[in-house]
Amino acid sequence: MSNNTKPKNKSRRRFFLKAGLGTMGVLALGTYVFRNPMRRKIYELSETLVPPYNGSGTEANLWFEMTKENKLIFHSPKVEMGQGTFTGFAQIVADELDLNINQIIVKAAETDTGIIDGMSTGGSLSIASMYQPIREMAATMREKIKLEAAKKLSIDASSIKTADGVLTAEGKIMTYAEALAEVTDWSLPDTPELRPFSSYKYIGKPIPRTDLKAKIVGEPIFGMDAEMPDMLHAAVIRPEHVGSSLKSADTSVAEKMPGVVKVVQMDGWIGIIAESFPQALAAKNKVKVEWDIPTVWTEQSLRDYLKIGEGDKMITQKSGAELEEGGDGVIDLEFTSPIGAHAQIEPNGAVAHYKDGKVTVKLSTQVIGITQKQVAEALNIDTENVNIIGTYLGGGFGRRLDTNHAAHAALMSKEVGKPVKYFFTRKEEFQNDMFRPPTHHIIRGKVDNNGQLEALEHHYASGDVAINAALFPPVAGTVLGTDVGAMRGGNIMYKNLPNYRAVQWHRTLPFATSFWRSLGLLANTFAIESFIDEMALKAGKNPVEYRLAMLGDDENQQRIRKVIEECASKANYNDKVSGNKAMGFAASIDAGSPCAQVVEVSIIDNEIKVEKVTCVMDCGLAVNPDQVRAQCEGSIIMGISAAVHEKMTIKDGRLFPIIYGPYDMALMRNSPKEIDVHLIQGVDVPLPVGEPPLGPIGAAIGNAIRRITGKRLTDLPMTLA
Amino acid sequence: MKITFNINGKSQSVDVDEHTPLLWVVRDVLNLKGTKFGCGKAACGACTLHVDGEAVRSCSYPIKFAEGKEVTTIEGLGEGDNLHPVQQAWMEEIVPQCGYCQPGFMMATAALLEKIPNPTDEDIDNNIVNICRCATYYRMRKAIHRAAEIKGTNS
Numbered sequence: 111m112s113n114n115t116k117p118k119n120k121s122r123r124r125f126f127l128k129a130g131l132g133t134m135g136v137l138a139l140g141t142y143v144f145r146n147p148m149r150r151k152i153y154e155l156s157e158t159l160v161p162p163y164n165g166s167g168t169e170a171n172l173w174f175e176m177t178k179e180n181k182l183i184f185h186s187p188k189v190e191m192g193q194g195t196f197t198g199f200a201q202i203v204a205d206e207l208d209l210n211i212n213q214i215i216v217k218a219a220e221t222d223t224g225i226i227d228g229m230s231t232g233g234s235l236s237i238a239s240m241y242q243p244i245r246e247m248a249a250t251m252r253e254k255i256k257l258e259a260a261k262k263l264s265i266d267a268s269s270i271k272t273a274d275g276v277l278t279a280e281g282k283i284m285t286y287a288e289a290l291a292e293v294t295d296w297s298l299p300d301t302p303e304l305r306p307f308s309s310y311k312y313i314g315k316p317i318p319r320t321d322l323k324a325k326i327v328g329e330p331i332f333g334m335d336a337e338m339p340d341m342l343h344a345a346v347i348r349p350e351h352v353g354s355s356l357k358s359a360d361t362s363v364a365e366k367m368p369g370v371v372k373v374v375q376m377d378g379w380i381g382i383i384a385e386s387f388p389q390a391l392a393a394k395n396k397v398k399v400e401w402d403i404p405t406v407w408t409e410q411s412l413r414d415y416l417k418i419g420e421g422d423k424m425i426t427q428k429s430g431a432e433l434e435e436g437g438d439g440v441i442d443l444e445f446t447s448p449i450g451a452h453a454q455i456e457p458n459g460a461v462a463h464y465k466d467g468k469v470t471v472k473l474s475t476q477v478i479g480i481t482q483k484q485v486a487e488a489l490n491i492d493t494e495n496v497n498i499i500g501t502y503l504g505g506g507f508g509r510r511l512d513t514n515h516a517a518h519a520a521l522m523s524k525e526v527g528k529p530v531k532y533f534f535t536r537k538e539e540f541q542n543d544m545f546r547p548p549t550h551h552i553i554r555g556k557v558d559n560n561g562q563l564e565a566l567e568h569h570y571a572s573g574d575v576a577i578n579a580a581l582f583p584p585v586a587g588t589v590l591g592t593d594v595g596a597m598r599g600g601n602i603m604y605k606n607l608p609n610y611r612a613v614q615w616h617r618t619l620p621f622a623t624s625f626w627r628s629l630g631l632l633a634n635t636f637a638i639e640s641f642i643d644e645m646a647l648k649a650g651k652n653p654v655e656y657r658l659a660m661l662g663d664d665e666n667q668q669r670i671r672k673v674i675e676e677c678a679s680k681a682n683y684n685d686k687v688s689g690n691k692a693m694g695f696a697a698s699i700d701a702g703s704p705c706a707q708v709v710e711v712s713i714i715d716n717e718i719k720v721e722k723v724t725c726v727m728d729c730g731l732a733v734n735p736d737q738v739r740a741q742c743e744g745s746i747i748m749g750i751s752a753a754v755h756e757k758m759t760i761k762d763g764r765l766f767p768i769i770y771g772p773y774d775m776a777l778m779r780n781s782p783k784e785i786d787v788h789l790i791q792g793v794d795v796p797l798p799v800g801e802p803p804l805g806p807i808g809a810a811i812g813n814a815i816r817r818i819t820g821k822r823l824t825d826l827p828m829t830l831a
Numbered sequence: 832m833k834i835t836f837n838i839n840g841k842s843q844s845v846d847v848d849e850h851t852p853l854l855w856v857v858r859d860v861l862n863l864k865g866t867k868f869g870c871g872k873a874a875c876g877a878c879t880l881h882v883d884g885e886a887v888r889s890c891s892y893p894i895k896f897a898e899g900k901e902v903t904t905i906e907g908l909g910e911g912d913n914l915h916p917v918q919q920a921w922m923e924e925i926v927p928q929c930g931y932c933q934p935g936f937m938m939a940t941a942a943l944l945e946k947i948p949n950p951t952d953e954d955i956d957n958n959i960v961n962i963c964r965c966a967t968y969y970r971m972r973k974a975i976h977r978a979a980e981i982k983g984t985n986s
C-alpha cells in the first residue's frame with residue numbers, strides 16, 4: 111500500500127464530459143462561471159483494503175463548480191451525517207486544487223446534477239474510498255484552470271503558479287473564476303502527478319469542521335428544516351404490531367378535523383394531510399384502524415426462532431480442525447445481544463413535491479440514488495423525473511440506508527397537488543425502525559497444557575443485516591450465502607491459533623432489521639473477546655500477553671499487535687482489582703482498522719460506571735485527526751450505551767419501549783470523563799474510522815466487571831442488579 | 832387564539848390553537864428552525880429554549896403559557912453577531928458531530944450557567960440530561976467548563 115502520487119491505471123481511467131454549458135441552463139442563471147461535468151468509471155483502488163468508490167454509470171455528473179466570487183462548490187457524492195466527511199473532502203480538494211479551505215463549499219450532490227455514490231454513505235468508507243479519486247480530480251482541474259489561464263494571458267502554462275484560488279505568472283495575476291470565465295470546451299488534460307504529501311497544508315491537520323459555525327448558530331441545514339413553498343404537513347399511520355397489516359380504517363372523524371385537507375388510504379399505510387403538523391397529528395389520533403395480526407410475537411418466541419442451529423448455516427471462516435461439541439476439554443460459553451434501535455435524534459421524514467409527472471424530494475438520507483429509484487417506482491415514473499436533494503443528516507448510524515418514506519411523501523403530494531412534508535413521530539421511529547438484529551453466540555474453545563487456546567470457534571446467529579437490504583440487489587443474499595453485515599467482527603482475528611473457525615446462522619425476522627453502526631462488530635467482538643479474557647483468567651495469564659501469543663506475523667497481524675501493545679502501554683494496563691475498580695482490555699479489527707481499548711470501570715451500588723477509556727486505533731492516514739478522535743469518542747460512548755443500557759423487547763407482538771428514557775441510553779452522567787485516543791498510521795492511505803472503535807468497548811467493560819465481581823456477564827446490555 | 836410574547840427581544844403575535852406546542856409556533860409559524868423536534872414528549876431536550884430565562888422543553892409547552900413572556904431560541908442566544916460564551920466554548924472544543932441535538936444542549940447549558948456559574952462535574956451530570964446520539968458528551972463536558980470560564984472572565 112502506498113500513498114500514490116501517480117494516478118493509477120491512467121489509460122483506463124477516463125473523464126466524460128457533457129457538451130455545452132447552455133444545455134444545463136447554468137449560464138442562464140448567471141451565477142456561475144462554470145460547472146464542470148465529468149463522470150468516472152467505477153474507480154479501482156485495488157491496493158487498498160477498502161471497496162472502490164462506485165459512482166453512477168451513464169449520465170453526466172458534476173463535481174466542481176466555480177462561482178463568480180471565486181468560491182468552489184464541491185458537489186459531494188457522499189452526505190454529511192456528523193462523521194466529518196465534508197470537512198475531509200474540503201481538505202483534500204484544497205490541497206490539490208490550491209485553494210484556501212474557506213474558498214470551498216461542500217454540498218451533497220443532487221441526483222439531477224451530481225455524481226452519487228451507488229455504494230451509499232456508510233461503512234465508514236467516505237474518506238477511505240474517495241481520497242484518491244478526489245485528489246486526482248482536483249489535480250486535473252488545477253491543470254485545466256492553468257491551461258485556460260495560459261490561453262487568456264498568452265503565456266506558457268508551466269510557468270504559472272497557483273495558490274489560494276489565484277494564478278500568477280510573469281507578473282500577471284488572475285483568479286480561477288476569471289480563468290474559467292466563458293470556457294466552453296470542457297475537455298480535460300491528463301491527470302498530473304499528485305503533490306507530494308509533505309506539501310499538503312490541510313490533509314493530516316486537525317482543522318475545525320467546516321460546518322461548525324452553521325451547527326453552533328442553529329442554521330436550517332437538516333432534512334427536518336427543509337420546506338417548499340405552500341407546503342402541507344402530514345402524519346402517517348403504520349403498523350404497531352410486528353408482522354401486522356392494515357385491515358380497515360374509519361377516517362370519517364379525522365377528515366372533519368380542523369385544518370385537515372385530505373386523508374388517503376394507501377397500500378399498508380394511511381396519510382393524514384393538514385395545514386399544520388399539530389393538526390395532522392390531532393387528526394391522526396381520530397382514525398380508527400383495524401389490524402390483521404397473524405402471529406403475536408413475544409421475546410421467547412423470538413429467541414426460539416433466532417438461535418444457533420436454526421435457519422441457514424454458512425461457514426464464514428475455517429482453518430484447521432473442528433472442535434467436537436461436548437468433546438474432551440471443550441469449553442462453551444454462550445452470549446446474546448438484544449434488538450437495538452438507531453434512536454438518531456432527527457426523525458426520518460421528507461418533503462416532496464409532485465408536479466406534472468416530476469418529483470422533487472428533500473430529505474436526510476444515506477442513499478440518495480436508491481431513494482430516487484424507490485420514489486420513481488412508487489409513482490411509476492422514470493428516475494430522470496425524480497430529483498433527490500440530500501440535506502445534512504441529524505444522525506445516520508445506518509438508519510437512513512433505506513429511506514423509502516420519501517416515496518410516501520411524494521405519493522401524498524400527488525394526492526393533494528401541493529408539496530407535502532411529513533416525518534415519523536418518536537413512537538414510529540422506535541416501532542418501525544430497521545433495527546440492529548438480536549444475536550446469539552456460542553464460543554467454543556480448547557486450551558493446551560499451558561492454558562493457551564489451541565482451538566477457537568465462533569458460532570453466531572443473527573437476523574438480516576445486509577441480506578434483504580435496499581442497498582443490495584435482492585439476489586445478494588442468496589449469491590453470497592452469508593450475511594456480510596452480520597459477519598463484521600465475526601471471524602477470528604488471531605491467525606496464530608492452530609485451529610479456528612466461524613459459523614454463521616441466519617434467519618430473516620418478522621420485523622425489519624438492518625445496518626446499525628458497526629453492524630455485527632459490536633456483539634461479535636463482545637462474545638469473542640469476553641471468551642478469550644475468560645480463558646486468560648483461567649490460565650492465570652495476563653490477558654494482553656495471552657492475546658499477543660495468538661497473533662501471527664503478516665502485515666495485518668503486526669498492525670493488530672502494535673495496536674494492542676500500544677494500548678496496554680498507554681493505559682498502563684494491569685489486571686488487578688483495586689476495591690470496586692478494575693481495568694478491562696479488548697481488541698478487534700474492522701474493515702482494515704485494528705483497534706484496542708482499555709476501560710477503567712468502577713461499580714457502586716451495582717451501577718456500572720466507565721471512568722476512563724484509552725483507545726488506540728490504526729486507521730492509516732488520518733485526513734483530519736481531530737475528527738477521527740471525535741469519531742472514536744462518539745463510538746466509545748455509543749458502545750457504552752449499547753453495552754450497558756440499550757435494549758428493545760417484544761411484548762404482545764409490539765416493540766417496546768417507544769420513547770427515550772425507557773429506551774435507556776448513555777447520557778452525560780454515564781459518559782467517561784476521560785477518553786484518551788492514540789492514532790497509529792500503519793499504512794499511508796486513509797482507512798475506515800467511524801465504526802471500528804465500537805468493537806472492543808463491550809468486551810472491555812465486561813472483562814473489567816468480571817475482575818471486580820467475579821461474574822462473567824454474557825448478555826447485552828450488561829446489568830448487575 | 833391570539834397570543835403575544837417576545838421572541839429574541841422582538842414582540843410577536845400569533846393566532847393559533849392555544850394548545851399548540853411552542854416548538855411548532857417557533858419552527859413553523861415564526862420560521863426559526865434552530866430549535867429542533869426530537870421526540871415531542873419532553874424526553875430528549877432537542878427542543879430546549881428559554882422562557883423568561885428558564886430552560887423549557889418547548890415540544891411540551893402549550894403556546895398559551897407563553898403569553899407576555901420572553902422567549903429566547905438559539906438564534907437569539909448571542910448578541911447580534913457576537914456568539915454567547917456557550918457557543919464560543921462549543922466552537923473552541925469543536926463539539927458538534929451531526930449537530931442536530933446541539934442547540935438544545937447549548938440552551939440547556941446557558942440556562943445552567945445563569946444558576947450555577949461554575950458547575951462541577953456533578954452539577955453537569957445532574958442538570959444536562961438531554962440526549963445526543965452522536966454521543967458528543969465528552970467534548971460537551973469540556974465545553975461547559977470552558978463556557979463557565981469565558982463567562983466568568985467577561986463579567
Ligand code: FES
Binds near residue numbers: 867872873874889
Ligand atoms: S422534542 Fe422536546 S424533548 Fe424531545
Ligand code: FES
Binds near residue numbers: 927930933965967
Ligand atoms: S451531535 Fe448528533 S445527536 Fe448530538
